[in-house]
Amino acid sequence: MPPVAKFNEVTGTKPYLYYQTPGTAGLHYPMNSRLINWFKFSSPATFYPLAGRLVPIFAVLALALIGVGLYMSFFVAPTDYKQGEGYRIIFVHVPAAWMSMFIYLIMAFWAALGLVFNTRLSGMMTRALAPTGAIFAFLALWTGAFWGKPMWGTWWVWDARLTSELILLFLYLGYLALQGAIDDTRRADRAGALLVLVGVVNIPIIYYSVQWWNTLHQGATISMDNGSKMGVTMLWTMLIMALGFWAYTIAVALARVRSIILEREADTTWVSELAEVRL
Amino acid sequence: MFSAFRTLMGRDLLLAMRRRSDLFTTLFFFVIVVSLFPLGIGPEMNTLRLIAPGVFWVAALLASMLALERLFAVDYEDGALEQMLLAPQPLFVLVLAKVTAHWLVTGLPLVLMAPLLGLQYDLSSEALGVMVLSLLLGTPALSLIGAIGAALTLGLRGGGVLVSLLVLPLYIPVLIFGSGAVEATASGLGGQGHISMLGAILVLSLLLAPLAASAALRISVE
Structure with a gap:
């Protein structure tokens, strides 16, 4: 055994x-x-110190990667011959958009895990990831607007991608609002998990319906597709930024989950025995 | 199983008939919202004809969302919902019965009222027909998807506003295809593709939404 x-x-x-x-x-x-033992770290009491050890590692990693990525995007990457200097915002924009989508999928993974195995930590992880995902969705929209103004001459276009990113932000906000409204943490976790799973099933439907709606309404709009023609330096810069955002997400989510654990387990003995609590 | 479906649906319909003011609030909300748009935009018939599909569908969306709160709330308060959760019949069937009754009371009147209001917007008879068809396929899907939100927010403070935040993003595909069907017909493109998509959404939500809603009910009542 x-x-x-x-x-x-x-x-x-x-x-x-x-x-x-x-x-x-x-x-x-x-x-x-x-x-x-795979279930060892599913207990908040064992996960708390592990997360505490991991947070500084990923925080340093995030700082280093984002620092290098920003330096490369400002000074190393060449000026685009068509879009000029303004294109450099995509080094923040594209990784942020990627992260906003990935995070929702990771939330769905934790949500499913929590509903199946009934582990408390899964709900806490889902909860800890949601604000970061919402921030990245907002960041993607915001930087997209900054990019769109010089390139398209407008802050906002009802493009399929922009619209679905906006809807993704709404999904995040809905999850956060539901979590905020339920006082009982167990119910909040399970209800939130169900909502995230319903959202994941709906995302492809929403994405394709928005895309179809857009093509029916206004024909071919300005294409945002420049991935294949991108230079090697630009691609590397974008990848480094994406990795930096990953590290940032992990560090922030773990730091947040530590706070959530402390808040929810405040009555237990192991929390009261922690060095930082006894101070 | 089927008798449980019929019994519960009959009970809900009877309850709705006994409290008819609830029934009319949704309908009048729809009528008033649709009639407000010309006042805000101006009586230009060409503009009105253009925006009619969107106005009708958004109004239907909001009206169906307004009614969601009552879907499970009354049963939750008087304890009948707990009995339903304990019943030997699958919860899927019971939820489906409740949603069907709810749609018959709040959705169907909108569908029947829509052509009359469409005349105010000078829609062609063909576009009116497609509008009724699209509403007929779309509003049950709205009720089904909304049931998930209603079940999740059961008994929470500020439940009404919360439901809108949860459910409206999920309503978007129905809105797009519903108003798209009317628009495509009005502009002579033919709305058959949209209608088929609406049908697909309805079938999919008939299968999945009661499952999710019953899981949500179990979480909320637990």
Whole structure:
């Protein structure tokens, strides 16, 4: 039998490992290094210190990558022969748009995991990711407007991509509003998870309907497609920025999930025994 | 199973008939919103004919959303909903029955009223026909999708505003194809593709929305 991490919810004792062998139940063994217990970190009490160790790593990584990416996008990447200097905002715009979509998918992953395995941490992760996703969606729209003004001569076009990004922002806001309105955290987690899953099923439908609506309304608009013709330097810059945004997302989400854990588990003994709480 | 469906639907319809003011609020909301647009935009018939599909569909969207709050709330308050969750019949069927009754009370009157209002906007008889058809296919889908939002926000403070935030983004495909069908017909392109898409959305939401709504009900009542 694999070792099971047990966390006593009643007394709030620290997790311990034991083997559920018949006759020896309750006997404490040292952790077997060859067996990986996948559920070990699904307990907030064990995940909290792990997240605490990971946050600085990813924060430094994010700073370094975004620093290098910004330097490259301002000084290394060549000026575009058609769009001039103004195009440089896509080094923020495109990674932000990517992240806003990825984060929703990751939220859906945690939501499904939480509904299936009924783990508390999954709901907290979904909750911790949502504000970052909303910020990236907003950032993508905002930088898109800054890009559109010099290029298209207007702040906003009812382009299929812009519209679906806006709808994605609405989906994030709906999730956050629902979370905010429910006081019972267990219900908030499960209701939010269901909403995220419904949203994920709907995203392709919304995307294609918006695209079709757009082509029917105004024919061919200005194409935003410049991915294939992009220079190697520009592509690398964009990739570095995207990786930097990934690291930022992970760092911020983990820092936020630590706060959520502390808030929700405030009554337990392990929280009151933490060094930072006792100070 | 089918008798449970019929019983619950009959009960909900009877309850709605006993409280007829609820029934008319949705309908009058729709009528008033549609009639307000010419006052705001001006009586230019060419403009009105252009915006009619969008106005009708947005008004139908808002009206169906207004009515959502009552879908489960009354049963939730008097405890009947808990009995439904405990019933041996699958919750899927019961939710479907409730949504059907809800649509018959709040959606169908809009569909029947739409051609009359369409005359105010000088729509051709062909466009009117397509509008009725598109509303007939679209409003049940709205009720079904909305049921998920209504179930999720059951018993929450500020539930009405919250429902709109959750449900309106999900309504967008129905809005696009619904008003697109009328518009395409009015401009002579033919709205058959849009109508087919609306039908597909209706079938898909008939299958999936009651499932999601029953899961949401279990979460909310738990």
